Amino acid sequence: DVKVTQSSRYLVKRTGEKVFLECVQDMDHENMFWYRQDPGLGLRLIYFSYDVKMKEKGDIPEGYSVSREKKERFSLILESASTNQTSMYLCASIPTAGSSNEKLFFGSGTQLSVL
Amino acid sequence: AQSVTQLDSQVPVFEEAPVELRCNYSSSVSVYLFWYVQYPNQGLQLLLKYLSGSTLVKGINGFEAEFNKSQTSFHLRKPSVHISDTAEYFCAVMDSSYKLIFGSGTRLLVRP
Numbered sequence: 001d002v003k004v005t006q007s008s009r010y011l012v013k014r015t016g017e018k019v020f021l022e023c024v025q026d027m028d029h030e031n032m033f034w035y036r037q038d039p040g041l042g043l044r045l046i047y048f049s050y051d052v053k054m055k056e057k058g059d060i061p062e063g064y065s066v067s068r069e070k071k072e073r074f075s076l077i078l079e080s081a082s083t084n085q086t087s088m089y090l091c092a093s094i095p096t097a098g099s100s101n102e103k104l105f106f107g108s109g110t111q112l113s114v115l
Numbered sequence: 116a117q118s119v120t121q122l123d124s125q126v127p128v129f130e131e132a133p134v135e136l137r138c139n140y141s142s143s144v145s146v147y148l149f150w151y152v153q154y155p156n157q158g159l160q161l162l163l164k165y166l167s168g169s170t171l172v173k174g175i176n177g178f179e180a181e182f183n184k185s186q187t188s189f190h191l192r193k194p195s196v197h198i199s200d201t202a203e204y205f206c207a208v209m210d211s212s213y214k215l216i217f218g219s220g221t222r223l224l225v226r227p
Contacts, residue, residue: 042219
C-alpha cells in the first residue's frame with residue numbers, strides 16, 4: 001500500500017516562529033501537494049510539485065514556501081507563523097502515469113496551532 | 116483557472132430517504148472529477164471518479180454521480196441513505212497538470 005507520512009500529528013508553535021512540516025511518500029510518485037483544511041472552506045491548495053526542485057503555487061501560497069530536494073520528500077515552510085495559519089495541513093501524492101494515476105493518496109494530517 | 120462550487124454547506128435528510136449533493140465546476144479544459152468522503156475524525160476516502168466514458172459513475176457504499184458536460188456538473192446521489200453516511204463530502208476537479216482543486220464541502224447529516 002502507498003504510504004504518505006506526515007512527521008507530526010499535532011504541533012503547537014508561537015507567532016513568529018519558523019515552522020517546517022514534513023511529508024514523505026514511499027511510492028516514487030512524481031506529484032506532491034500541500035493543502036490546508038478549514039471548516040466551511042474545504043481543502044485549499046497551497047503549493048504543489050510535479051518533480052524534484054519544481055514547484056507551483058496553488059490558490060493560497062502567501063505566507064508559505066516549499067522545498068522538494070528529493071523525490072520522496074515535500075516540505076512546507078511557514079517562514080514566520082501567524083495565528084491565521086492555525087489549521088489542519090494535509091500532504092498528498094499521485095503518480096504521473098500508471099493504473100492508479102488518478103487517485104490521490106493523503107497523509108493523516110498535521111493539526112497546527114499557532115499561539 | 117478551474118474552480119469547484121458546492122452550493123450546499125449542509126444537507127439534512129432522514130434515514131432511508133434519497134439524497135443529492137450538488138457540485139458544479141468551471142474549467143476551460145478537459146478534467147477528471149472526483150468525490151471524496153471524510154467521516155468524523157478520519158482522513159479523506161475516494162468515493163468515485165469520472166475520467167472518461169460513461170457519464171454515470173458508480174462508487175462505493177451505493178453512491179453514484181453523473182457527469183453533465185453541458186451543465187458542468189457532477190452531482191452525487193444515493194437512493195437510500197443510512198445513519199452511517201453522515202460525513203462531509205468533497206467534490207474535486209483535476210486538470211492535465213494534476214493540479215487537484217476541492218470544493219468547500221457539504222456536510223450530510225442523516226437523521227433517524
